[in-house]
Amino acid sequence: MTRWSPQPAPDEPDGLILFDGVCVFCSRWVRFVIDHDPEQRFRFLPIQSEAGRALATRYGIDPEAPQTNAVVWGGLIHFKSDAALTVLGALPKTRALAALKAAPRLLRDPAYDLIAKNRYAIFGRTDACMVPSAEDRARFLA
Structure with missing residues (x-):
């Protein structure tokens, strides 16, 4: 188990997405989820809020x-690619993408990390x- 392996979170609300609220890419991700979540199962919490920082x-x-x-x-x-693929797997139009979780995290997370590390430079920051x-x-x- 690594630092970013899924962890038990029994006291947290199901469907809660913690995101970087000043990251343009992250905000677009939230907009994508909203637009593709007809059942409104997901809620959003910016990390810059008091509750987001605590979580x-x-x-x-x-x-x-x-x-x-x-x-x-x-x-x-x-966390990381697991988080993105978990969300995509729960949305009706992107459900098939959850199959990518079959690839080892060791292969998936470096791609995630590359984007995360450069997200402000590539997409901007507010x-x-x-x-x-x-x-x-x-x-x-x-």
Whole structure:
């Protein structure tokens, strides 16, 4: 088991996605999930919020320099490529992509890390967290 292996998270709400709210790529990821989640199973928590910082710290993510997003699903918290593929596997139109979890994390996570390390340089960074639309606001916990 590695630092970023799924961990038990029985007290966390299922479907919670922790994300970097000032990262343009991460905000687009949240928008993608919202647009492809007709059952509205996912909720969102920016790491820059008080609750987001607390959740990140509880599971070993540095809130000042997050190396991963995370999702709580099925009583576990998933990180890095596991998190992304878990979410994609739960969305109706991208469900087949969950099959990529069959590839070892040792092969998947370096690609994730490359994007995560360079996300601000490639996609940009904002000064403030994304502001959800009025209709999506209830899905954001902070």
